Amino acid sequence: MIFRLSASPITFIMKNNRVIPGFKAYLGITTGMLLAFVLIPLSSILIYMFSRPPAQILGIFLDPDVQWAFFITMLVSLIAAAISSVFGLIIAWVLTRYEFFGKKVLDALIELPFALPTAVAGITLSKLFSDTGIMGRLGFAVSYTHAGMVAALMFVGLPFTVRSVQPVIAKLPRSVEEAASILGADGRLTFRKVILPQLTGPLLSGFALSFARGVGEYGSLIYISGNSRKKHTQVVSYLIMQKLNYMDYASASVIAFMMLLLSFVILILIHTVSYRSTRKYASGQTDTIIPVRPAKPARPADYLLICTAGLYAFVMLVLPVFTVLSEAFSRGVGFYLKALTTGYALSSYAVSLLAVVIAVPAVTCFGIAASMLLSRFDFKGKRILSTLIDIPFSVSPVIAGLSFIMMFGRLGWAYPLTEALGIKIAFALPGVVLATIFVIFPYVSRELVPTLSASGRTEEEAAAILGAGGLRILRSISIPKMKWALGYGIVLATARAFGEFGAVSALSKTRGKTFTLPLEIDALYYAGSADSITEAFALSSVMLLLAAAFLILKTILGEKKK
Amino acid sequence: METVKDVFVSTRNLTKIFDGEVPAVNGVDLNVKKGSLTALLGPSGCGKTTVLRMLAGLERPDAGDIFMEGVRINDVPARDRGIGFLFQNYALFPNMTVSDNIAFGLKVKKMPSGRVKSRVAELIDLIGLNGYENRFPYELSGGQKQRVAFARSLAPHPKLLLLDEPFAAIDAKIRSELRSWLREMIYQIGITGIFVTHDQEEAVEVSDEVILMNEGRISQAGTPDQLYRDPANEFAATFVGRSMQLEDCSILKGFQGIHGPAIIRPEYLEAFKADNPYLKNALPFSEDAVISDVRFYGNRYELELQVLGRKFIVQRSLERRPIHVGEKMHMLVYRLLLVRDGKVEMIENEALRDHDKLYSLYHW
Numbered sequence: 001m002i003f004r005l006s007a008s009p010i011t012f013i014m015k016n017n018r019v020i021p022g023f024k025a026y027l028g029i030t031t032g033m034l035l036a037f038v039l040i041p042l043s044s045i046l047i048y049m050f051s052r053p054p055a056q057i058l059g060i061f062l063d064p065d066v067q068w069a070f071f072i073t074m075l076v077s078l079i080a081a082a083i084s085s086v087f088g089l090i091i092a093w094v095l096t097r098y099e100f101f102g103k104k105v106l107d108a109l110i111e112l113p114f115a116l117p118t119a120v121a122g123i124t125l126s127k128l129f130s131d132t133g134i135m136g137r138l139g140f141a142v143s144y145t146h147a148g149m150v151a152a153l154m155f156v157g158l159p160f161t162v163r164s165v166q167p168v169i170a171k172l173p174r175s176v177e178e179a180a181s182i183l184g185a186d187g188r189l190t191f192r193k194v195i196l197p198q199l200t201g202p203l204l205s206g207f208a209l210s211f212a213r214g215v216g217e218y219g220s221l222i223y224i225s226g227n228s229r230k231k232h233t234q235v236v237s238y239l240i241m242q243k244l245n246y247m248d249y250a251s252a253s254v255i256a257f258m259m260l261l262l263s264f265v266i267l268i269l270i271h272t273v274s275y276r277s278t279r280k281y282a283s284g285q286t287d288t289i290i291p292v293r294p295a296k297p298a299r300p301a302d303y304l305l306i307c308t309a310g311l312y313a314f315v316m317l318v319l320p321v322f323t324v325l326s327e328a329f330s331r332g333v334g335f336y337l338k339a340l341t342t343g344y345a346l347s348s349y350a351v352s353l354l355a356v357v358i359a360v361p362a363v364t365c366f367g368i369a370a371s372m373l374l375s376r377f378d379f380k381g382k383r384i385l386s387t388l389i390d391i392p393f394s395v396s397p398v399i400a401g402l403s404f405i406m407m408f409g410r411l412g413w414a415y416p417l418t419e420a421l422g423i424k425i426a427f428a429l430p431g432v433v434l435a436t437i438f439v440i441f442p443y444v445s446r447e448l449v450p451t452l453s454a455s456g457r458t459e460e461e462a463a464a465i466l467g468a469g470g471l472r473i474l475r476s477i478s479i480p481k482m483k484w485a486l487g488y489g490i491v492l493a494t495a496r497a498f499g500e501f502g503a504v505s506a507l508s509k510t511r512g513k514t515f516t517l518p519l520e521i522d523a524l525y526y527a528g529s530a531d532s533i534t535e536a537f538a539l540s541s542v543m544l545l546l547a548a549a550f551l552i553l554k555t556i557l558g559e560k561k562k
Numbered sequence: 563m564e565t566v567k568d569v570f571v572s573t574r575n576l577t578k579i580f581d582g583e584v585p586a587v588n589g590v591d592l593n594v595k596k597g598s599l600t601a602l603l604g605p606s607g608c609g610k611t612t613v614l615r616m617l618a619g620l621e622r623p624d625a626g627d628i629f630m631e632g633v634r635i636n637d638v639p640a641r642d643r644g645i646g647f648l649f650q651n652y653a654l655f656p657n658m659t660v661s662d663n664i665a666f667g668l669k670v671k672k673m674p675s676g677r678v679k680s681r682v683a684e685l686i687d688l689i690g691l692n693g694y695e696n697r698f699p700y701e702l703s704g705g706q707k708q709r710v711a712f713a714r715s716l717a718p719h720p721k722l723l724l725l726d727e728p729f730a731a732i733d734a735k736i737r738s739e740l741r742s743w744l745r746e747m748i749y750q751i752g753i754t755g756i757f758v759t760h761d762q763e764e765a766v767e768v769s770d771e772v773i774l775m776n777e778g779r780i781s782q783a784g785t786p787d788q789l790y791r792d793p794a795n796e797f798a799a800t801f802v803g804r805s806m807q808l809e810d811c812s813i814l815k816g817f818q819g820i821h822g823p824a825i826i827r828p829e830y831l832e833a834f835k836a837d838n839p840y841l842k843n844a845l846p847f848s849e850d851a852v853i854s855d856v857r858f859y860g861n862r863y864e865l866e867l868q869v870l871g872r873k874f875i876v877q878r879s880l881e882r883r884p885i886h887v888g889e890k891m892h893m894l895v896y897r898l899l900l901v902r903d904g905k906v907e908m909i910e911n912e913a914l915r916d917h918d919k920l921y922s923l924y925h926w
Contacts, residue, residue: 175653178620183667183718191665197657216833289651 020460022470023377029369037437044407049253060254077214080153085207087312088161094309097171099294108319109557114159115547117499118219119518123525124320125152126224144226150378152220156317157210164206173289205273212266216396218502244506256399263394271387274316324544327537347512348520356497359436360518362390367444375452392441400438401506403532404431427509435503440493447489448482455481484561495550568882570596570754576626578612586612588778599748599755600766610758618724642724646715646907648725652707660710661695667718685713705736725757741768762802774798799825799899801904814895815847816911825899832894833865833876847913848892869893
């Protein structure tokens with residue numbers, strides 16, 4: 001009895017006799033890093049907000065500009081997510097069910113919006129859809145309108161809608177469709193009555209992910225939206241950044257708080273949907289399922305589907321790539337090379353590299369600990385913890401930047417502490433690094449958890465029974481199991497870190513000193529001269545090259561992972 | 563003898579080649595009698611499932627013909643062949659309830675909803691799942707799922723039921739129960755059934771006819787009894803029933819004049835103690851044996867004997883005198899299957915022919 005009373009909180013949440021060692025260490029690293037890099041900074045926004053008088057908070061809350069921004073952000077995101085879900089389903093279907101020329105390229109290109117920095121996507125799409133861009137000249141000059149905003153979010157959301165559905169289609173058992181066909185159903189009826197209902201879960205979660213991404217999107221929207229108050233093309237992320245630039249921290253915090261609430265609702269929705277759909281469709285015999293083999297297109301309907309997918313991918317993915325390259329070299333190779341080697345450019349390479357070199361290992365360490373914790377142990381609060389880890393994924397990067405300003409900036413609660421120590425964090429390199437960590441925080445663990453869960457924990461248990469310690473089990477059993485997924489997660493995190501824009505933009509204001517590559521591109525683009533815009537595209541082509549490298553690496557690692 | 567009228571399904575030279583490799587099915591001619599339950603038996607990869615899928619219309623033959631009631635059905639799509647198909651993993655529609663699963667084939671055929679309802683109720687009764695109508699597949703056990711899949715395939719009144727490894731995914735304990743249930747159901751409905759299995763015990767127990775396949779060809783077809791008693795070739799002799807292989811049978815007493823490898827089943831052997839009064843006449847032509855292991859199988863013992871430096875398995879009734887490991891015994895070989903060019907031939911022990919009493923005792 002006495003022992004039970006004196007038990008620590010950790011032993012309380014532990015279920016009896018855990019075989020695999022290391023629980024406390026994994027729990028400590030996971031919760032510690034989560035608190036330090038995500039939860040405490042975020043709560044700094046709340047701390048500041050609630051220190052303001054309620055009347056001021058209410059005033060900001062009721063500001064029509066704020067309400068318009070929320071309305072437009074959600075509306076545009078909903079429309080984009082809906083369109084993207086339809087085309088995402090078509091592309092996913094085409095990629096899993098047909099053999100055709102260029103399929104591998106299309107499959108790899110789907111993640112381009114993920115690998116391409118949002119700032120690059122932003123300036124490229126606004127060029128593509130402007131009067132002088134290719135789509136603009138074809139009659140789709142939608143830049144600086146709501147339609148343009150939808151187009152940008154369709155670009156950003158495509159990987160989510162495709163990749164949510166694609167693996168589920170690939171794992172649909174062949175026999176279920178054969179059963180329908182033997183019972184007399186034709187292809188269309190089978191799709192409507194048997195296949196589509198099985199895809200509702202993944203379709204919904206793809207839709208919700210795409211919507212969440214749209215609500216938080218900053219970089220790819222701010223150029224194409226034009227940010228006009230009159231025309232109501234301001235989005236919430238832009239509004240927060242604008243208030244930040246005006247030093248109106250109260251408004252920024254209240255709007256950010258409202259947005260956080262919205263993100264939480266979406267996040268909980270996503271987790272519920274994916275939890276439900278995985279439970280419902282888990283047949284328990286996934287290893288013996290034979291999927292449908294991809295076939296050569298035969299009927300006109302097959303060609304129609306493939307052409308639709310191809311056309312959508314061409315407009316959304318290939319044309320932007322072409323636009324970046326043609327703009328970058330529009331003034332010749334000499335100008336291009338000079339643009340890549342200006343002092344500002346060289347400094348931005350160094351800052352970007354520094355942020356990545358610190359942030360990616362930190363997040364990798366977290367990812368390994370968190371995935372071991374979530375896949376190898378059962379404990380109370382597991383689902384809540386896994387939801388909390390995903391926060392940075394659904395929170396606008398601008399809010400990430402704001403949270404570090406509200407923690408370490410002049411008004412932040414931690415400012416006296418850092419000043420006493422003589423460290424400058426906000427608007428300095430440490431802030432850039434912290435913001436990068438925040439944004440890529442869940443990327444590695446998200447890749448590892450499914451892989452580790454699928455591989456089961458019996459080998460670890462066997463090693464533990466044979467007397468192996470926690471580190472040895474990790475090194476010689478778990479890491480070999482997850483190595484491809486780990487490489488994959490690191491590639492994704494690195495790509496995202498290089499491309500991060502919104503969060504860093506809030507925290508970094510000194511060009512040539514704390515500007516990362518995307519910030520330098522932004523500065524050049526906003527300088528507005530014809531020369532500087534070409535320079536912006538020249539630097540964008542460097543990021544495009546990086547994105548291409550990531551996509552190739554990702555495709556290789558993705559195949560190995562299987 | 564079977565007449566053409568008896569045959570319900572047949573194939574001629576049925577062949578399937580996947581991706582230009584070795585043929586998965588290579589010139590199969592089979593005949594299935596109306597109202598019978600036939601097993602397609604063979605090791606994994608022998609082509610039995612491919613044959614079943616071609617009969618169903620799920621796979622197109624690369625050569626050969628399929629006939630149903632004398633009509634060539636190669637070009638008839640699966641849905642128009644009037645067959646039911648029971649998939650190995652049931653393939654229930656995960657998004658539909660038990661009733662909706664069973665009703666699917668009826669609704670597709672535009673049956674009026676009143677008749678759909680009564681047919682579904684009738685089938686739910688048949689499979690004994692009353693009260694489960696509104697459950698989803700993920701809420702059912704393996705055995706229940708299989709019953710639903712069975713009802714779903716029977717709903718549109720198929721003339722032929724094809725079953726792909728129907729018991730593979732079910733625990734051993736309910737498996738035999740389900741086997742006899744399914745057998746009874748199929749006879750009750752009076753349908754023709756073909757099922758695929760790799761389990762010889764299952765094939766022998768459930769079916770009227772067994773078609774044994776190996777490497778894409780039919781090795782032997784016949785009643786379970788025929789396959790067991792009169793195997794046509796070495797593969798049939800070793801795949802069905804238990805068997806031991808002997809590199810040369812001339813080392814055994816009573817078979818000295820015959821050379822060649824042989825297959826021996828436990829039932830062909832008799833182990834007895836030297837003082838056994840009934841078998842004392844057989845002593846001169848029996849082998850010296852030592853018991854190296856005794857295993858208890860609930861209703862019998864199995865003795866492992868060391869004879870001539872080789873291992874033999876013999877069965878022994880529980881009613882006989884007790885034996886123990888290390889005990890000296892004698893082993894009599896009544897007969898064996900001599901292997902010649904892949905074919906097998908039953909050879910009786912020569913010495914027994916002169917001992918009428920023993921011989922007739924055994925054959926009686």
